[in-house]
Amino acid sequence: MAGSGGHLEGRVAIITGAGQGIGAAIALAYASAGAKVIITGRTQSKLEEVTAKINAEGGAARWLTARAGNREEARKTVEEAISAWGRVDVLVNNAHTFTDYLPIEDPRLEDNIRIDMDSAFIGSLQLMQCVFPHMRDAGGGSIINMGSSYGIRCEPGFLAYASAKEAIRTLTRTAAREWGKHKIRVNTLLPAAMSPKALWYLKESNSYEAELSKVALGYFGKPDDIAPLALFLASEASNYITGQTIGVDGGSTML
Amino acid sequence: MTHRTALITGGGSGMGRATSERLAREGKAVGVLDINRKSAEAVARIISDAGGKAIALCADIADRRQVEAAVHELRGVFGAIGVLINNAAVENFCPFAEIRDENWDRLIDTNLKGAFIVTQAVLPDMLAMRWGRIVNVSALGAQTGAPNMAHYTASKGGLIALTRSLAIELGPRGITVNSVSPGFIDTPMSRRAIDGGLFPVPYEQIIATYPIPRLGQPDDVACACAFFTSEEAGYITAQVLGVNGGAAV
Numbered sequence: 001m002a003g004s005g006g007h008l009e010g011r012v013a014i015i016t017g018a019g020q021g022i023g024a025a026i027a028l029a030y031a032s033a034g035a036k037v038i039i040t041g042r043t044q045s046k047l048e049e050v051t052a053k054i055n056a057e058g059g060a061a062r063w064l065t066a067r068a069g070n071r072e073e074a075r076k077t078v079e080e081a082i083s084a085w086g087r088v089d090v091l092v093n094n095a096h097t098f099t100d101y102l103p104i105e106d107p108r109l110e111d112n113i114r115i116d117m118d119s120a121f122i123g124s125l126q127l128m129q130c131v132f133p134h135m136r137d138a139g140g141g142s143i144i145n146m147g148s149s150y151g152i153r154c155e156p157g158f159l160a161y162a163s164a165k166e167a168i169r170t171l172t173r174t175a176a177r178e179w180g181k182h183k184i185r186v187n188t189l190l191p192a193a194m195s196p197k198a199l200w201y202l203k204e205s206n207s208y209e210a211e212l213s214k215v216a217l218g219y220f221g222k223p224d225d226i227a228p229l230a231l232f233l234a235s236e237a238s239n240y241i242t243g244q245t246i247g248v249d250g251g252s253t254m255l
Numbered sequence: 256m257t258h259r260t261a262l263i264t265g266g267g268s269g270m271g272r273a274t275s276e277r278l279a280r281e282g283k284a285v286g287v288l289d290i291n292r293k294s295a296e297a298v299a300r301i302i303s304d305a306g307g308k309a310i311a312l313c314a315d316i317a318d319r320r321q322v323e324a325a326v327h328e329l330r331g332v333f334g335a336i337g338v339l340i341n342n343a344a345v346e347n348f349c350p351f352a353e354i355r356d357e358n359w360d361r362l363i364d365t366n367l368k369g370a371f372i373v374t375q376a377v378l379p380d381m382l383a384m385r386w387g388r389i390v391n392v393s394a395l396g397a398q399t400g401a402p403n404m405a406h407y408t409a410s411k412g413g414l415i416a417l418t419r420s421l422a423i424e425l426g427p428r429g430i431t432v433n434s435v436s437p438g439f440i441d442t443p444m445s446r447r448a449i450d451g452g453l454f455p456v457p458y459e460q461i462i463a464t465y466p467i468p469r470l471g472q473p474d475d476v477a478c479a480c481a482f483f484t485s486e487e488a489g490y491i492t493a494q495v496l497g498v499n500g501g502a503a504v
Contacts, residue, residue, distance in 0.1 A: 173504035180466025180501050216426035216492055225490035232482045240438075240475035242466055243504025244497050251422045251431075251492035 008234060009034035012085045014077060016068055016127065017095030019046030022146075022193055025223035026092055026230045031059030033231055035090065038081045040066040040073075060085075068095035068123030078130040088131045090234040092144045093124035096164070101157040101201075109160060116164035120146075124168055128175060132184070140183030142234045145172045147188040147245060149253040169245055176243030185242040187233050192249030194220040216251025257486065260333040262286040262326070264316055264373055265343030267294030269442030270392065273473035274340050274480045279307035281481060283338060286329035288312040290343070308333065316343050316369030319376075326376040335380035338484045341370035341414070342392040344407075346444055348453045351405045359406045366410035370417065378425075387430035388484040391418045392476070395438040395499045403453070411436075415495055422493035431492035435479045438499025440471040466501030 013030045017023040019041030027039045031054040039061060041047050047063035054061035064080055066073035081088045097119035099112035124145050135141030150158050151165035168188065175186040192215070202208040212220065229248045232238055247253040261278045265271035267289030275287045279302040287302070287309055289295035295311035302309035310332050314321035330336060344366045347358045370391055381387025396404050397411035415434055422432040439445065439462060449458050462468055479498050482488055497503055 176501045176504050177466050181468070183467075185467075216423045217431070217490065218427040221490045228482075228485070228487035229491060232488075237478035237482065239478075240467060240471045240498050240500050241479070241496065242501040246491075246496055247494050248491045250490050251426050251494075254419050254422075254493045255495065 007033055008090070008231070011035045011089040011234070012038070012081050012087050013090035013092065013234065014038045014040070014081055014088060014127070014131070015092040015094060016040045016066070016077075016123070018050060019043050021195055022191055022223045022226045023092070023094040024050045025227040026094065027061065028054060029227035029231050030090070030234065031061060032057065033235075035234075036060040036085050038062050038064065038077060038084070040064050040077050041095065042067055068097065068120065069118040069126070070123075071126050074123070074126040074130050077127065078134065082134060087138055088134045088141065089138070090142050090144070091127055091131050092230060092234075093127055093168075094146050095123060096120040096146065098161045102160065103157055104159055112160040113163065116160040117167065120164040121167040121171065125171060128171070132179070135184045136179075136182040141185070142238070143172075143175065143184065143186040144230055144233050145169075145186065145188050147172075147190045149190050149192060149247065149249050152190070152253050152255065172245070173243045180242055185233075185238070187238075187242060188245040189226070189229055189233065190245060190247040190249055190253055191226040192221050192247075192252060193223045193226050214252045215249070219250065221248070221250055256282050258334065259283045259337045260286070260329065260335060261338035261340065261484065262288060262329055262336050262373070262377060263340040263342060264288045264369070267291050267298055269444060270437060270440060270473045270476040271340070271342040272298050273477035274342060275309065276302060277474065277477040277481050278338070278340075278484065279309055280305070284308035284333035286310055286312050286325070286333070286336070288314055288316070288325055288343070290315050316373050317364040319372050322372050322376050326373075330380065335384055336377045337381060337384055337386055338388045339374060339377050340390050340392065340480050340484070341373060343369060344392070344410070344444075346404070346407050346448070348403045348448060348451070349406075350403055354406055362406045362410050363413075366407070367413040367417070370414055374421070381425075381430050382428055385429040387425070387428075388488075389421065389430065389432040390480045390483045391415070391432070391434045392480070393418070393434045393436045393495065395436055395497065395503055398436060398495070398497070399503050402455070418495065419493050426492055431483070431489065433483045433492060434495045435476055435483065436495050436497045436499065437476045438465075438471055438497065438502045440473060440476060440498075442473055445470070462500070465499075466504075469500065471498060471500055
C-alpha cells in the first residue's frame, strides 16, 4: 500500500475473530503487507478458508480454533506464534461474542453482560497478558483493540455490548500508559462495517435509515474499509501514537 | 497510481516540511506554501532534487487574495487539488491577562481563519472531483488545555470543531475531513519555546512523563497526515488523532 508506510515484513501478527468480516479483512491486509499471521476463531472451516486464501496469495498464515475469554486457548494461541515464528509483534483483539438487544430492566441482562465481558474484555486482557513478555523482550509491539461507537453513543438496549467495548477502551489507555516504557503501543479502533447480522437487525428494527443518517459519509462501511487503519496502527508509521481511540466509521463517532 | 495534487500550508518548516516531503515521496505533486518564500523554495527544491514533484508558493494564509493566487498557481501547474493539509500556524506564549488584541487576532486570523480561507479556495476542485482529503493540524493543548497559550489553543480548538462540521457537510460529496493533533513535537516552534525558557519545568521532565518518553518528530505527524490522505483511508472522517506519545489518552 502506498499511503501510510504500512509495511509489515518480518512481523508476526495474531488476529482473533478472523474467520470472517473485519478480522479476516485485517488478516488478509497484514499478510499482503508481509506479515506472518496467526488467525483464531470458533469455526474451523472459516479459518481454513481464510488461511488457504492467504497462503494461495503467497502469504504465511496459520489458524487455531479459540474462543475469546478462554485463558488456556489464549496461551496456546501465543505459543503457536512463538513456536512457529519465534515472535509476536502485533495483536489485534477483534473477537467478541455479543448478545442481543435487551433493556436494562430485563433480569437476563446480568448474564448477557457476563458473556460480552468474558469474551471481549477478559478475552482481550488475557491475550495482552500472554503476548506481553514476548513484546517486552523483543523491544516493543503494537496492540489494537476493538471498541465501538455504541460504547460512546450508549444506544438503548445495548448495555452489555457497549459496556464491554468501553471497558476495552479503558484497558487500552491503561496499558498504553503502563507499557509505553517497553515500546508497546496500544490503541483502540472503533470500526463500523455492516455484517449480515447487523443488517438483519437494522431492517428488523426499522432503524436502517435512522442509523445511516448518523454516518457523515452517507454509506455503511465494509470490512475492507477497516483494514487500512489496522495496518497503519500496526506499522512503524504510527510509532508515536498510543492510547488513542480512532474511528473508522464514516464519521458517525466524534471523540 | 492516481495522480493527486496536495497543498500543504506552512510547508516550509517543521511538520509542514516533513509532510510535504512524505506526500511527495508517496507520489503526490505538492504545493509547498509558506509565508516565508525562501523556506518554501528550499523544501520544493529538496523534493525536486529527490525526484518528486513540488512547487513553492508564497502567501499569508490570512489574506484571501494571496491564497487564491497561490491556489490558482498550483492548480495551473499540477492540476486540481485533492489533498489539503491545513498546517500553518503562529504561536505567542503569553499569560492570558496580558494577551493583547493584536496577538489574539493574529493567532485566530492565521491558525483558524487561514484554514477557512484555504479550504474555501481549494474546495471547488474537490467538489468537482467528488474526492477530497482535508487534514487540519490541531494541537494537544486544544484537547487538554495549556497555560500561556489560551489564544493558541482556542484557535486549534476551533480547528477541531471545523473538522467535525466540515466532515458532516462534505462527507456526502466524497470528501473526508480529519484532524491530526500533535503533542510535543521537535519543531522550530517548539525549539523557540524551549530555548526561550517558556516551560515551567525543563522539557526533559515533561516528556519523561509520557508513555513514549521522547519528543515527537515532525515525520511522526507527517505519517499520520499521509495516512489520512491516502486512497485507502476513505471511510475515516471527523476523527481527531493524537500524535502525542500517549501524553493524553
